[in-house]
Amino acid sequence: MIHMATASDSVALGQLIRAERKRQQLTQEQLADVAGVGIRFVRELESGKASCRVGLALTVLQTLGLIVSITSRGASS
Template sequence: MTSVQNHIALGNLVRIERKRQKLTQEQLAALAGVGVRFLRELEKGKDSCRIGLAFSVMQTLGLSVDVSGRGDEK
């Protein structure tokens, strides 16, 4: 499991997984139903990305999110 604690780490994770799956940004954007510009901004860690679209991209890549609070056991 990879820990993602900010928008930059999330963007890096998306980019790494996209490349691992041998998808171009254009291909992933089309599959996820988002614009290429949005995907580029997400991968660069732009902090104003829309979370709903980010979840669409992650779901398309088969990534899931596990949220834990401070003090939660890991």
């Protein structure tokens, strides 16, 4: 089953990441280790801190099995 969620800012993205990490029963430390990023980065990402490290954020999303889809605000369904 595919679940779709929308994140329009860094706080919403962090909440989605935290929810998926917890659903997978991973600690922040475990996620950081598996994704190859620092624990501080995971904490800041989940808290919604604006970051220019998009590549690392995408690595964390990929590690959790999440897919990012970009849609134009003007796109019709």
